[in-house]
Amino acid sequence: MDRGLARVLFVDLSRHRFWLEERPELFRDRLGGTGVGIELLHERCPKGVEPLAPENPIVFAVGPLTALFPLASKTVALFKSPHTGNLGESHCGGRSALAIRLAGYGAIVIQGRSELPVYLVITEAGVAFRDARALWGLSSSFTVGRIIREREGGAGLRTILRIGRAGENLVTYANVVAESYRHFGRLGLGAVLGSKNLKAVVIAGRGRIPVANRANYNRLYKELFDKAVGSELLKKYHDLGTPQNVRPLNAIGALPVRNLAAGRYVGEPPFTGEFLAERYLGRRLACAGCPVACIHLAALREPYPAEPYFYKTTFVSYDYEPIYSLGTMLGGEDPEGYLKLMDVVEHLGLDAMSCGVVLAWVTEAFQRGLVGERETGGLLPRWGHYPVYIEMVRRIAERQGEFYDLLAQGVDRAAQRYGGEEFALAFGGNEMAGYHTGPGAYLTLLSGARHSHLDSAGYSCDQQDLRAGRKRAPEELARTLFSEEARRQVLASLVICFFARGLYDLPTCGRCLSALGEPWDEEALLALGEDILRRKYEFKVREGFSLPALRIPKRISEIPTPLGPLTEGELRRGLAELERLLSPSQG
Amino acid sequence: MPGRLSVVDVERCVDCLLCAFACSRRFGEGGVARSAIAVRSVGGMERGFVVVVCRACSDPPCAAACPVGAIRKAGVGVRVDLEKCIGCGMCVQACPIGAVFWDEERGKPVICVHCGLCASFCPHGVLAFQEVAGG
Known part of the structure; x- marks a missing residue:
């Protein structure tokens, strides 16, 4: 193994000190990424x-294939999340992994x-530790990046990972921005940096x-490169990017619209x-x-209202999830x-998904009279009205007044205070x-280690079932999701982007490791994946998590999915099976 | 057939850096420590990129600047005689486009030899390896 991989850099911000620890056994046994990260989190x-x-430690980890x-x-970043009060895990690309x-x-x-306030410059x-007092309070995360890029040379x-105002103000779903357009998006790593x-x-x-x-390495690289470039994967994600999902999800009625009052737009x-x-x-x-x-950037050309023939062009990255949360969920009609x-969400450094669901x-809640102008400070939210939403996210990032301070902690907290829990669409916080799409999607959100759709991709099972015209029993679905989440622990330990999951099956992962002199077979990798998942569950239970205690918002049962109406009972059955699979005695 | 590496359409560059990684794989290693090609953003990723690599000058300033004659002009580009090289870095200073890279570990320059490996791993048509008539 490359000896560099086994080096763990510790930084103590309180004393402005750092030190190295060599952890070859840890990386040998747990590969890297999430496998190593969860162990370091248990330790620290x-x-x-x-x-x-x-x-609260922040663990950044890369892996043997990086x-x-x-x-x-x-x-992979691991930390205790200020958003859920439990395991925080977030993944980011850009140049972050290779730089580490x-x-x-x-x-x-x-x-x-x-x-x-400081920023860190980490090299070999x-x-x-650099003074960041002059950067604190800057209105845009982009500006922070530009200043640091100019100031720090280096070949x-x-x-450059940075936070915006939302992170400084400890908004519990503040993100960390990398290279302007990539993020450690979910579960509030930005607030942990801010704190x-x-x-x-x-x-x-x-x-x-x-x-x-x-020789093996070069050959295997070429093989994987050719497969990636020749695959549908490249074409699909390169041409249109993740937003290619909008049309098919709308067609089957699985696209949440207006806080899931509907599952599709009428028409396109x-x-x-x-x-x-x-x-x-x-x-x-x-x-x-x-x-x-x-990564797709929109070029938005806007005229300056007061000056004729004067325009600015802004580049805005767009992806399926933000289109859903800030677009369809808000009943938007105007791209x-x-x-x-x-x-604005990018400049402030907020997780776009949580932010959109909060606004929805x-x-x-405003329409139903649970909150009024007194709470919103005179703002009148209505579906698709973006100027009000833009002002609201500014107030959220500044935590202005009691109302926006609560919104800055997510829908669960807001609904606990003002009501409307039945349409507060959060799972595990x-x-x-x-x-x-169906029960798979919601079982993933409920049971996934980080309550992310990517944990076990139940939405994908649902769509497979829809195409095949079948419906799985909740227990069977739970077992499928458990296996998939276990397999993804291996990818997240190596660390491979989940978009490449079709390219890197477990035997291929094993061949890659062999070329690096690390013998791992499929069986051992799968066992490791399950073990990592159980270690995460162990951490969560230690911090007070309980699968049966999870809240399931009524709204998801009110709007039929493409697989038919959902019942809370079937989701609870799936959760009971997942609880059994995740318990230590199964390991 | 000798060839020359060309940056044919830099607007298509997505900053994947597969060219730089391919270059270091010539030595069967990962990373970019010994890469002779680099990609840099032009004041923010949204504004695009520059690909920095030897453009095979007909009268190469790096060779002219070398005090010990370790860099000589080849059919395409230059070759560095690492035995002769004293690691003074004059070639780095001399190249106005910054295409003489530095191997920190050995303290020697790294300059593209126009083998074309990077172009074969450029997925988006930024780089091309073009045959040169007469070599």
Whole structure:
């Protein structure tokens, strides 16, 4: 194994110190990424710690395939989430993973709280603590990136991870932005950085990674590259990107519209991938090491109202999930309104998905009279009216007044105070993803280790079942989701982008590891995946999590899915089976 | 057949860096420590990229600047004689496009040899390896 991978860099922000620990056994046994990360979290995160306390660690981890194989482009972050009060896990691409690996680290653990705002510069030589007082309070996360990019020279591959105002103000779903258009999006890592007075982390490296079997490595790289480039995957995610999902999900009635008052638009939705590409697509980007280039930037040309013939062009990244949360969930009809809202959300550094679901809840709660102008500070939210939404997210990021302060903590908290829990669309404390496909989607959101649609992709099972004209028993569905989530733990340990899950089946993962001199077979990888999943569940139970205690909002049963109406009972049956599978005695 | 590496359409570049990684794989290693090609953003990723690589000058300033004659002009581009090279870095200073890279570990320059490997891993038609008449 490359010795660099086994190096864990520890940073103590309270004392502005750092040190290295060599952990070869940890990386040998748990590969890297999420497998290593959850162990470091078990070690370093005190039981019951307040997520915004200095003791809450942030673990960044990469894996043995990082910087060596195509689409091995992600960094895993683990922490205790201020949003759910439990396990926080978020994945980010950009240049982050390659920069960490080429700087010579497998993982970085950040603890403590700096007395003054700082940003960190991490290189092979260690950590520099830079004064960030002049960066604190800047209105845009983009500006922070530009300033640091100019100030910090340095050759090689570099990532700049930073927070916006939302992170500074500890909005529990504040994100961390990388390379302007990529994110550690979900579960509030931005607030954890904010709580540590940590404005940004710059990581740069240009180390070389030795490979055990060069001929095998080169051959395998070529094989995977050719497969990736020749696959439907590349075409699908390169051409239209994830927004290609808008049209098919609308067609089957699985696209949440107006806080899930409906599952489709009548007629063509205004934000299809096809329409956005034709009208707005300005540039595509890739994460470092990935040939797909799924990142799509819209070029939004806007006139300055007071000056004739004067325009500004803004680049706004768009993806399926933000289109759902800030577009369809808000009953949007106007793509430019959506793009402008998305742009503001990016500058403030908020998770677009949670943010959209919060705004959707506000709109419905306002319509139903649960909250009024007194709470909203005179703003009148209504479906598709973007100027009001833009003002609302500004107030959320600033936590202005009691109402916006609660909205800054997600729909669960807001609904506990004002009512409307039956249409507060969060699962395990995390706002839902854009798939009203059937029981699989919701079982994933409820049971997934990070309450993300990507944990076990139940939305995909639902769509398979729809095509096949069948419906699985909840227990069978639960077992499928458990296996899939276990398999994804392996990918997230190596660390491979989940878009490449078709390319990297477990035998292929084993062949990649063999070329690096690490013998792993399919069976061992699968066992590891299950074990990692149980270790996460163990952490969650330690921190007070209970599957049977999860709240299931009524709204999801009121609107039929493409697989028919949902019942709470079938979801509870699925959860009971998942609880059995996740219990330590099954391991 | 000798060939020359060309940046044919930089607007198509997505910053995947597969070219830089391919270059280091010549040595059977990961990373970009010994890559002779780099991609940089032009003031923010939304504004696009530049691909920095040797353009095979007909009168290469790097060769002219070398005080020990370690860089000589080849059919296409230049070749560095690493035995002769004293690691002074004059070639790096001399190249106005920044295409002389530096191998920190060895303290020697890295310059594209126009083998074309990177072009074969460029998925989006930014790079091309074109045959050169007469070599």
